[in-house]
Amino acid sequence: MPSTQPNIIFIMADDHASxxxxxxxxxxxxxPNLDRIAEQGMLFNHCYVTNSICTPSRASILTGTYNHVNGxxxxxxxxNKHIPNVAKHLRTAGYQTAMIGKWHLGEGSDHEPSGFDxxxxxxxxxxxxxxxxxxxxQHKVFxxxxxxxxxxxxxxxMQKRQKDKPFFLMCHHKAPHRSWExxxxxxxxxxxxxxxxxxxxxxxxxxxxxxxxxxxxVSADLTYYDLGLVQPEGGDKIGLRLIPGHPSFTQRKIPxxxxxxxxxxxxxxxxxxxxxxxxxxxxxxxxQRYMKRYLRTIESIDENVGRMLxxxxxxxxxxxxxxxxxxxxxxxxxxxxxxxxxxxxxYEESFQMPFxxxxxxxxxxxxxxxxxxxxxxxxxxFLDLAGLPLPSYMQGRPFTSLLKSATPPNWPQVAYHRxxxxxxxxxxxxxxxxIRNQRYKLIYWYNKGFGMPGTQAGGEETEWELFDCEKDPxxxxxxxxxxxxxxxxxxxxxxxxxxxxxxxxxPEH
Numbered sequence: 365m366p367s368t369q370p371n372i373i374f375i376m377a378d379d380h381a382s383x384x385x386x387x388x389x390x391x392x393x394x395x396p397n398l399d400r401i402a403e404q405g406m407l408f409n410h411c412y413v414t415n416s417i418c419t420p421s422r423a424s425i426l427t428g429t430y431n432h433v434n435g436x437x438x439x440x441x442x443x444n445k446h447i448p449n450v451a452k453h454l455r456t457a458g459y460q461t462a463m464i465g466k467w468h469l470g471e472g473s474d475h476e477p478s479g480f481d482x483x484x485x486x487x488x489x490x491x492x493x494x495x496x497x498x499x500x501x502q503h504k505v506f507x508x509x510x511x512x513x514x515x516x517x518x519x520x521x522m523q524k525r526q527k528d529k530p531f532f533l534m535c536h537h538k539a540p541h542r543s544w545e546x547x548x549x550x551x552x553x554x555x556x557x558x559x560x561x562x563x564x565x566x567x568x569x570x571x572x573x574x575x576x577x578x579x580x581x582v583s584a585d586l587t588y589y590d591l592g593l594v595q596p597e598g599g600d601k602i603g604l605r606l607i608p609g610h611p612s613f614t615q616r617k618i619p620x621x622x623x624x625x626x627x628x629x630x631x632x633x634x635x636x637x638x639x640x641x642x643x644x645x646x647x648x649x650x651x652q653r654y655m656k657r658y659l660r661t662i663e664s665i666d667e668n669v670g671r672m673l674x675x676x677x678x679x680x681x682x683x684x685x686x687x688x689x690x691x692x693x694x695x696x697x698x699x700x701x702x703x704x705x706x707x708x709x710x711y712e713e714s715f716q717m718p719f720x721x722x723x724x725x726x727x728x729x730x731x732x733x734x735x736x737x738x739x740x741x742x743x744x745x746f747l748d749l750a751g752l753p754l755p756s757y758m759q760g761r762p763f764t765s766l767l768k769s770a771t772p773p774n775w776p777q778v779a780y781h782r783x784x785x786x787x788x789x790x791x792x793x794x795x796x797x798x799i800r801n802q803r804y805k806l807i808y809w810y811n812k813g814f815g816m817p818g819t820q821a822g823g824e825e826t827e828w829e830l831f832d833c834e835k836d837p838x839x840x841x842x843x844x845x846x847x848x849x850x851x852x853x854x855x856x857x858x859x860x861x862x863x864x865x866x867x868x869x870x871p872e873h
Contacts, residue, residue, distance in 0.1 A: 369457075369458075369459070369530040370530065370687060370688050370723065370750065371530050371531050371532070371533075371688065372454075372531075372533070372687070372688045372690075372746055372750070373535065373687060373689045373690065374533065374535065374690050374742075374746075375535045375536075375537070375672065375690060376534070376535070376536050376691075376692050376694060377537045377539060377662075377692075377694075378418060378538055378540065379540055379541050379542070379693065379694070379695070379697045380540055380665070380697065380718060381693075381698070381699050381713060382716055382717070383713070384659060384662055384699060385398050385399070385718050385720075386398070387399040387402040387720070388407070388718065391559075392559065392655075392659070392699075393554075393662065395662065395665075397666045398665075398666055398669055398691055400670070400673055400722075401689060401690075401691050401720040401722045402730075403729060403730055404722045404730075405689075405720060405723060405729065406720065406721050406727050406728075406731045406732065406733055406767060407719075407720050407731075408718075408719040408720070408732075408737060409732060409733065410716070410733075410734060410737070410802075411692070411716065411717045411737050411738070412716060412717065412737070412738050412781065412800065413694070413695040413716075413717050413738070413739050414430055414431065414739055414779075414781055415431050415437070415782055416695040416696065416707045416708050416709065416714045416715055416781065416783060417439060417695065417707065417785065418439065418695070419440075419441055419468050419469060420438070420441065420784075421694040422468060422469055423435075423436035423443050424740045425739050425742050426450060426451070427443075427447065427448070427450070427743060427758075428450060428740060428741075428743030428744050428759060428760040429740065429757065429758065430782075430867050430868075430869060431782070431784070432782070432868070433867075433868065436469065437784040438784055438785045441470075442469060442470025442474075443470055444474065445473075445475055445478040446474075446478070448755065448757065449743070450479075450532075450743035451477075451478075451479030451480050451534070452478065453479075453755065454479075454532045454746065454750060455479055455481065457750060457752050458529060458530065459530050459531060459750070460525050461481050461482075461532045462480055462482040462518075462521045462531070463477045463482075463483040463484075463485065463534045464482075464483070464484050464485070464514055464517045464534070464535055464536070465484075465486065465514040465517075465518075465534075465535055465536035465537055465538070466485065466486050466489075466490055466536040466537065466541075467483075467485035467486065468486075468489070471498070476498070476501070480534075482521055483499070484497050484498070484499040484517055485499075485536075486498075486510070486538060489538070489541065490510060492509065492538065492661075493508075493509060493510070494507050494508065495510045495513060495538075509664065510537070510538045510539065511537055511538070511539050511547070511664040511665060512547070512664065512668060514535060514536070514537055514538075515668040515671055518533060518535040519671065519672065521533065532746070535672070537665055539661040539662070539664060540658055540661040540662050540665065542590060542705075542706075543590050543657075544590070544654070544660070544661050546657065546660035547660075547663070547664045550663045550664065551633070553656075553663060554656040558652060558656065558659070560651065560700060561700045563702045563703070563838050563840065564651070564700050564701070564702075566702040566840065568702075570840060570841045571840075572807070572809050572828075572829050573827060574793070574796070574809050574811070574827065575709075577794070578709070578791060578792055578793045579792040580706040580791050580793070581703050581704060582647075582650055582651050582703055582705055583650060583703060584620060586618060586650055586654060587617050588618060588629075590654065590657075591618070591657065592631065592632050592633065592653070593629050593630060593631065593632060594630040594631070594632045618650065620643065620646065624641070624642060624645070624646050625641060627639070627646065629649075651700055655699060669691060673689070685725055688723040688749055689721070690719070690720070690721045690722075691719075691721075692718055692719045692720075692739075694717075694739075695707050695714060695715075695717060696716045696717055698713050698714055699713070701713040706791060708783055708785070708793040709793065709796075710781045710783070710796060710797075712805075712833070712837070715800070717739060721767065726768060727767050727768075733766050733769075735763070735771050735775060735777065736776075736778060736779050736802065737766065738780070740759055740760040741761055741762065742760065743758060743760055744760040744762040745760075745762045745763050745764060749762075761776070777801050778799055778859065778863060779800045779801075780797070780798075780863050780867065781797060781798055781800075782869065783797070786811060787813065794809050795809070795812055795813070796808060797810070797869075799863055801856075801859070803832065803833060804830060804831065804833060804852055804856055805829075805830070805831045805839070806830050806857065806859075807828070807829040808826070808828055808872075809826060809827040809829070810826050811826060811827075826872075829842045830844040830849060830853055832849075
C-alpha cells in the first residue's frame with residue numbers, strides 16, 4: 365500500500381531570479397514547465413531569503429534556523445553534519461531521502477550530506493560540463509551537461525525507491541550560476557535584444573553609499589570568463605589575462621578603455637570579433653551578452669523540470685496527487701536591475717526568492733499567495749506536511765495554512781535578512797541587516813567584517829535606509845531621514861529590535 369504521507373520533491377536552482385520565470389510576468393523569457401507548477405498549484409510573490417548568498421541560504425533551508433544559529437554565515441562556512449536537519453527528521457519518520465546536485469556546504473567527512481539514504485553532490489561550485497561528483501563518498505565523473513545529469517540521477521533514484529514508503533528528494537541544480545554556460549543546443553536562443561530594466565541607469569544618489577560602492581556592475585565588473593570571451597593580446601591596456609581555474613579569475617574584468625574603438629573582443633566558441641564605436645555600445649554589449657547567457661542556461665532548467673513533472677505524472681494520478689513538488693532558488697539575482705548582476709543585498713531583486721508549489725491534495729490550481737514567507741520556514745513546512753511535530757530548535761514556522769489560502773490572523777508578515785560578508789575582495793558588498801513587512805523595508809548598514817578570508821577592514825560610517833515598497837517598489841528613494849516617515853522609522857526600528865530578540869541575533873552598534 366502506498367503511504368498516505370506525501371512525497372516531497374524540492375527542486376532548487378542557484379541564482380534564479382523570479383523575473384526570469386515567465387509566470388512572474390516580467391516577459392523576458394518563456395518557462396512553460398516551471399509555469400506548470402504555478403498553474404497546477406500556488407505561486408508566492410513574497411518569499412524571502414534570510415541571507416542572500418548561496419551557502420548560508422542552503423543551511424537555513426536544511427535546518428530551519430537562522431545563520432547565526434546554524435553557524436553558516438559566509439561562503440566559506442561549512443555545515444556541521446552532526447547537527448539536526450529536516451532530512452534526519454523525515455528519515456526517522458520512515459521517509460526515504462536523497463540529496464542530488466549542488467551541496468555547497470563543505471566537503472570531507474565532517475561536512476558531507478547527512479540524513480540522506482543516498483547522496484551525489486558536486487564538489488564546491490561544480491562544473492557545467494562533464495561534472496565530477498561525490499557519490500556516497502566516492503568521486504566519479506559524469507559525461508554530459510550538469511543540469512541533465514542531476515535530473516537523470518534524480519529520476520533514477522525515484523525509479524529505484526521503495527514504492528510503499530514516502531520519499532523526500534532534494535534536487536539542487538548548479539544553473540544558472542555564474543559563469544552561465546548553456547547546453548550547446550541552446551546557444552542560438554535569444555537573438556533579439558533583451559529589454560533593459562527600468563533601473564539599469566540607477567545613479568544611487570538617493571540611497572546608502574553602500575549601493576554605489578559595490579563591485580557588481582554590469583558595465584564595469586563582468587569578466588571575460590563571465591561573458592564567454594577570449595582575451596586578445598595587448599596586456600594591461602586590453603585587460604588582465606584570464607587563467608581558467610585560477611582563484612582570482614573573477615577579477616579579470618573587461619576594460620572600459622578611454623579609446624573604445626581600439627577594443628576587440630572575441631567569442632570563445634565561434635571566434636566572432638566584436639568592436640565598438642562608443643562606450644554606450646560596449647555597455648549595451650555587456651548587458652545583452654550577460655542576459656542571453658543567463659537565460660540560455662535557464663532553458664535547460666525548464667526542460668529538466670518538465671522531465672521531472674512528466675515522470676511523476678507517468679507514475680499515475682495516485683502518486684502525483686500525493687506528491688508535493690516545489691521549485692525555488694537559493695536567493696534572488698540582479699538581472700541588470702540598478703545596473704547590477706549578482707545578489708547579496710536586501711534590495712528586492714536579490715532578497716526575493718521564486719517559490720512555486722504543487723500539491724493537488726491541498727492546493728487549489730492557479731492560486732497566488734501574497735503573504736510573507738522565508739527560506740527558514742521551509743523545513744518546518746515539510747515536517748508539518750508529513751504530519752510530524754515541529755522540533756524545538758527550529759526557528760521557522762510552517763506555512764501549511766497558506767497553501768490552503770487560509771492566512772492565520774497572527775501570521776507574522778515580516779522577513780528578516782542579514783548579510784555578514786563585509787567587503788569581500790571581489791564584490792565589495794557591505795554588511796547589513798534589516799526587516800521587510802508588507803509595506804516598508806528597513807535596512808541598517810553596520811559595515812563590519814565577519815569571518816570571511818579576504819574581507820577588507822571596516823571603518824565606514826553606519827547608514828540606515830527606509831523604503832516605501834508600495835509607493836516606491838523599485839527602491840530608488842531612501843526616506844529614512846524624511847520627517848514624514850519619522851513614526852514609520854520608530855515602529856520599524858522597534859519591529860527590527862523585537863525580531864532580533866525573538867531569533868537571538870545580536871545587534872551591531
